[in-house]
Amino acid sequence: MYVNRKNIFDYRKIDLQFDFRNELMAYMRQLAIKTYWYLLGVIVLQFVMLSLRQVGFLPLWTLIEYMQLCAFIPLYNFKMIPYLYDTFKPFLVSHLVLTNDAYILQEMENDYFEDTYRYYWLNVAKLA
Amino acid sequence: MVALFAIVIALNIVVGLCYLFTPNKKGTCGQVIGGALSQFKFNVYIRLYMLTYFDLTFFAVMKIIENKQHTEMRKMATTASYVILVLSGVIPFFLMFIVCRRFEVMKIKHAKASFNTVILKIDKQSRWRMIVPAYFFFRRYLTACLLSMPQDNTFIFLQYVFILMSSHAYVLFLVAIKPYQSPLLNNYMLANETFYSALIIAIFIFSDATPELGIKIGAGIVLMSAIFLLIFSNFLMIIVLMFKGKKKLKEEIKQAKLKRAERELMEEEEEEDRRQRQKREEEEFTRLPEDTTNMSQYDLSAATNTNLTTGGNMLKTSKKRKGKKNKNKNNNDDVNDINLGGPQTTDYNTSEMGNTGVNDTHEPLKTTKKKKKRRDKNKNKQDDLVSMGQSQGPEPSKGGGPDEEYIMDVAGGEAKKSSSDPEKGKKTKGSSDEPSGSSSSDKKEKGKKKKKKSKTTDGEKSGKTPDDDNGDDAGRNDLLD
Numbered sequence A: 001m002y003v004n005r006k007n008i009f010d011y012r013k014i015d016l017q018f019d020f021r022n023e024l025m026a027y028m029r030q031l032a033i034k035t036y037w038y039l040l041g042v043i044v045l046q047f048v049m050l051s052l053r054q055v056g057f058l059p060l061w062t063l064i065e066y067m068q069l070c071a072f073i074p075l076y077n078f079k080m081i082p083y084l085y086d087t088f089k090p091f092l093v094s095h096l097v098l099t100n101d102a103y104i105l106q107e108m109e110n111d112y113f114e115d116t117y118r119y120y121w122l123n124v125a126k127l128a
Numbered sequence B: 001m002v003a004l005f006a007i008v009i010a011l012n013i014v015v016g017l018c019y020l021f022t023p024n025k026k027g028t029c030g031q032v033i034g035g036a037l038s039q040f041k042f043n044v045y046i047r048l049y050m051l052t053y054f055d056l057t058f059f060a061v062m063k064i065i066e067n068k069q070h071t072e073m074r075k076m077a078t079t080a081s082y083v084i085l086v087l088s089g090v091i092p093f094f095l096m097f098i099v100c101r102r103f104e105v106m107k108i109k110h111a112k113a114s115f116n117t118v119i120l121k122i123d124k125q126s127r128w129r130m131i132v133p134a135y136f137f138f139r140r141y142l143t144a145c146l147l148s149m150p151q152d153n154t155f156i157f158l159q160y161v162f163i164l165m166s167s168h169a170y171v172l173f174l175v176a177i178k179p180y181q182s183p184l185l186n187n188y189m190l191a192n193e194t195f196y197s198a199l200i201i202a203i204f205i206f207s208d209a210t211p212e213l214g215i216k217i218g219a220g221i222v223l224m225s226a227i228f229l230l231i232f233s234n235f236l237m238i239i240v241l242m243f244k245g246k247k248k249l250k251e252e253i254k255q256a257k258l259k260r261a262e263r264e265l266m267e268e269e270e271e272e273d274r275r276q277r278q279k280r281e282e283e284e285f286t287r288l289p290e291d292t293t294n295m296s297q298y299d300l301s302a303a304t305n306t307n308l309t310t311g312g313n314m315l316k317t318s319k320k321r322k323g324k325k326n327k328n329k330n331n332n333d334d335v336n337d338i339n340l341g342g343p344q345t346t347d348y349n350t351s352e353m354g355n356t357g358v359n360d361t362h363e364p365l366k367t368t369k370k371k372k373k374r375r376d377k378n379k380n381k382q383d384d385l386v387s388m389g390q391s392q393g394p395e396p397s398k399g400g401g402p403d404e405e406y407i408m409d410v411a412g413g414e415a416k417k418s419s420s421d422p423e424k425g426k427k428t429k430g431s432s433d434e435p436s437g438s439s440s441s442d443k444k445e446k447g448k449k450k451k452k453k454s455k456t457t458d459g460e461k462s463g464k465t466p467d468d469d470n471g472d473d474a475g476r477n478d479l480l481d
Helices: A002-012 A025-055 A058-071 A082-095 A114-117 B003-019 B028-039 B045-066 B071-100 B113-119 B127-147 B157-177 B182-206 B213-302 B311-326 B334-340 B343-348 B364-377 B382-390 B400-409 B412-420 B420-431 B440-461 B466-470 B473-478
Strands: none
Touching: A025 A058, A025 A082, A058 A082, A058 B045, A058 B127, A058 B182, A058 B213, A082 B213, A082 B440, A114 B440, B003 B028, B045 B071, B045 B113, B071 B113, B071 B127, B113 B127, B113 B400, B127 B157, B182 B213, B311 B334
């Protein structure tokens, strides 16, 4: 039963298409990378401002916590539109997945837990 | 993550050294460095763990589920994952244990200084609000486990269900409990959770529920809007906090705490009132069977004299009176009317059991005394007394008595009129004391009861019952004062 279901699933499964020759998609990807660093800047700036004003860090921690929860939404069992992955990607900053390239455990760069992780460019090396 | 832990440890060492080499530790510089150093014990580490908790748990669960152990490094990673997963279960329990254990002294600043970050800006008045940190860990643990579920798993639908349910539950919790110290913080948290909830709801469109691309694009716009609102609410909050500053924020928190304390006190009072009322009702309800048995005793004694009317009427009236009692909660003596009606009323009501002719004449008199005492305790139930008086009537031996009573009970309007007449009330009391017989013992009892009656009428004139004076109103006034 389970094997049969798996076969059917495999048969029907269509991989997501990321066409980076498409101008809009290329733009979105570039925007995602930039937003990634902007968000990091926002977090650092908030930290400095809140510590100077001494009003507590609750908004900052809350932002990071919700960013963490949102960041992995594309990993759920849903087929998102390719553009949307880039919308969520900047939030990976809250998981300290800071760069697109892996600098440690480089031999695991092509090792993915599942396809959704591949779509999201989250290899094992990055997660580690 | 490891790098971040290393940076924090390095910072801790640097700050510690700075504090050590500070010449004047009681000066401004020394106090600032000392304050920073105290944060490393243990707030910084706890917060760092809270921030990395989700990732640690997620990667640990994912590694365990993946279960690839063909190299030494992977084996080590699997072992580390087991350790991390166990710690992810144990450390939140440990933290919550400390929070719960020190809950009583948490209002003192120094008592919570070492773990303040766990309960950041949470109102410490109620234990229910301490659910927030526990829920923080629980939710992330659950999310991490669900995210690691392989997509060909038959229980994959639980992923969506649990994530959605956990978010909605937290929204409800925030609305109902309002765990943070000020309305501003509560609203901010509620806004964040609502936007996150909207994200989760919108993501359902990207399941196999619909193949329509148009709908998916619409849902994509909703997703992006929710993300934008999430960031925007944070931006707005930062501006508000910057504008308000520390002092104003503290004042606001104080005022909010006071208001909440007042509201909670009022609510508690109301609840106590409700509970007392309920208790009183229950007590009265438990009296009912006792009273009805007494009533049957009257019936038995009365059965020796006459057999004019059926007991059905009586039962009807008693049922109606019970119904009335439910409507007017304070009229607790409604059923006593029947008993206080005494032998006269029962003269006209004979049950089937009454034909046996058991029981002597003393029993009803004793019960009337008991009822009398009980009635004296509950002086504010004048309406009942009036209806009782009407039921007994000045000339109960005549056949009109029970019929009148029945009419009085059925026609509520008339009963109200009679209750407003003070003369009738007094008369009623007098007549209620009169037993059917005219023996010497009856006359003695009459005298005693007259005395009692005069006491009770004095009490009634004063306008308030002792219960009223000592009870809720007085207590409420004291509390309000």
